[in-house]
Amino acid sequence: MTEFEGPIFRATTHLSETIPLHVHLVKGTHYAVWIDSGVKAMLPELMATMDRAGVGPGDLRFILHTHxxxxxxxxxxQLQDRTGCLIAAPGHYAAWHADFERHYQEFARPFPRLVPDTPELRAEVLDPLDAPRPLDLAIDEGAQFNLGGGVNLRAYSLPGHMLAELGWFEESTRTLILGDAVTGLDWPIFHSHLSVAGYRDSLARIRRLVRELGVTRVLFAHFPPMAPDEVDGLLARAAAYIDEVESTLIRLIAGAPQVTLEDLWTGLCARLERQREFRALNMVAAHVQDLLARGVICEVETQVYELR
Ligand SMILES: [Zn+2]
Structure with a gap:
């Protein structure tokens, strides 16, 4: 665990050798909140972080989700059972909290013909989850939480990675706390985005927010803490990554009379050397929708495309 100066504390685990997962605890004089709750195996780390921060079970009032x-x-x-805290997240994905079968099917198998239902896939999606808990609060852009002593959190909408995601700005330290609003870029898998236009807009918005809010540092779920100039570099890399995915897909479509969604998924993963798994397929489908909406390609029959 890394402790920061002031009211923000961090618990860390690793999802794989190369992918860390950071979860942030914010403590005011009235109460404390977790920004996200990590994976189920992190509970001891979360409880130890609360102990070190001097946050008792009765002090934890909310889990405020990024996504x-x-x-x-x-x-x-587990956190709700131990502390009685309430769970708040964008309402768009409320069902994913209450119904894990739906979480699994909508996350991993929106294209069921291409992604078989296997025990391994179920384990990958469901093992990090403890038990279903419905949202207590559906929240969106502008939601504010006054934790006391000047510690104040405000939500900003940053969709793209998912169709609904929030970033949290902590006023007293001018810290922006993000989940996956900027996705992993160099992972063995495509971390994925579900709205291309949304992701591009959110990258531009983060850049503006850092300036407008006078942000001094940005905390991420899967990157180390960054100062504003480092964030600018990351945002530029993320924008180049979307462009590379898009231009590779256009080349694949241009290289054959017609291509299927499955061809694009397979071809993109081969050319950019990523694992061919469900997140990549979801991302390719999002790019296809974006290229259709912009009139770059057309759909000649179901899930078969050509350049216009
Ligand atoms: Zn995510």
């Missing part, structure tokens, strides 16, 4: 992916909501039931 509702399995590795960000995994300790909700």
């Amino acid at each position: 509702s992916h399995h590795d960000h909501i995994g300790c909700n039931a």
Whole structure:
């Protein structure tokens, strides 16, 4: 665990050798909140972080989510049972908190013909989760939480990675706390985004917010803490990454008379050397929708495309 100066504390685990997962605890004079709850195996780390921060079970009032992916909501039931805290997240994915079968099917198998239902896939999605807990509060842009002593959190909408995601600005330290609003860029898998335009807009918005809010540092779920100039570099890399995915897909479509969604998924993963798994497929489908909406390609039959 790394402790920061002031009211923000961090618990860390690793999802793989190369992918860390950070979860942040924010403490005011009235109460404390977790920004996300990590994976279910992190509970001892979360409790130890609360101990070191001087946050007793009765002091934890909310889990405020950035987004509702399995590795960000995994300790909700355990934390709620121990502390009585309430769970708040964007309402768009409320069902993913209450119904894990739906979480699994909508996350991993929106294209069931291409992604078989296997015990391994179920384990990958469901093992990080403890138990279903419905949202207590559906929240969106502008939600504010006054934790006391000047510690204040405000939500900013940053969709793209998912169709609904929030970033949290902590006023007293001018810290912006993000989940996956900037995705992993160099991972063995495509971390994925579900709205191309949304992701591009959110990258531009983070850059503006850092300036407008006078942000001094940005905390991420899967990157180390960054100063504003480092964030600018990361945002530029993320924008180049989207462009590379898009231009590779356009080249694949241009290289054959017609291509299927499956061809694009397979071809993109081969060319950019990522694992061919469900997140990549979801991301390719999002790019296809974006290229259709912009009139770059057309759909000649179901899930078969050509350049216009
Ligand atoms: Zn995520």
